[in-house]
Amino acid sequence: MPYERIVGLEVTDQDGYTQYRTEMAPLLDAAGGEFRYDFEVARVLRRQEGDAEINRTFVMRFPDKSSKERFFGDPRYADIKRRFVDPAVKARVLIAEYINDGSARLP
Numbered sequence: 001m002p003y004e005r006i007v008g009l010e011v012t013d014q015d016g017y018t019q020y021r022t023e024m025a026p027l028l029d030a031a032g033g034e035f036r037y038d039f040e041v042a043r044v045l046r047r048q049e050g051d052a053e054i055n056r057t058f059v060m061r062f063p064d065k066s067s068k069e070r071f072f073g074d075p076r077y078a079d080i081k082r083r084f085v086d087p088a089v090k091a092r093v094l095i096a097e098y099i100n101d102g103s104a105r106l107p
Contacts, residue, residue: 003065004036006095008054016088017056023080031071032063052091061100 011017028034038058047054062068071077 008093010052013088020084
């Protein structure tokens with residue numbers, strides 16, 4: 001079943017972050033992953049004290065949890081992250097990870 005993660009970021013260098021997304025896209029595609037949703041956030045109405053000033057939120061989907069782990073464990077991904085994300089993103093917040101069995105629907 002699809003495995004998803006919701007992430008919030010405080011991006012401080014949009015160009016650097018865009019370069020990261022370009023560089024990592026082939027690896028994500030090869031892992032069967034995708035960005036299901038991707039938002040630029042104008043204003044955060046509620047957050048935990050000390051949490052990041054989130055300005056980017058996205059949902060990543062993988063075919064399963066092991067695909068997600070292989071993607072993030074790939075040394076090529078680690079290099080791309082080190083070169084582009086680390087200098088472009090001030091803070092990262094893992095909001096949730098879950099198996100999406102399709103049962104969550106709004107009434």
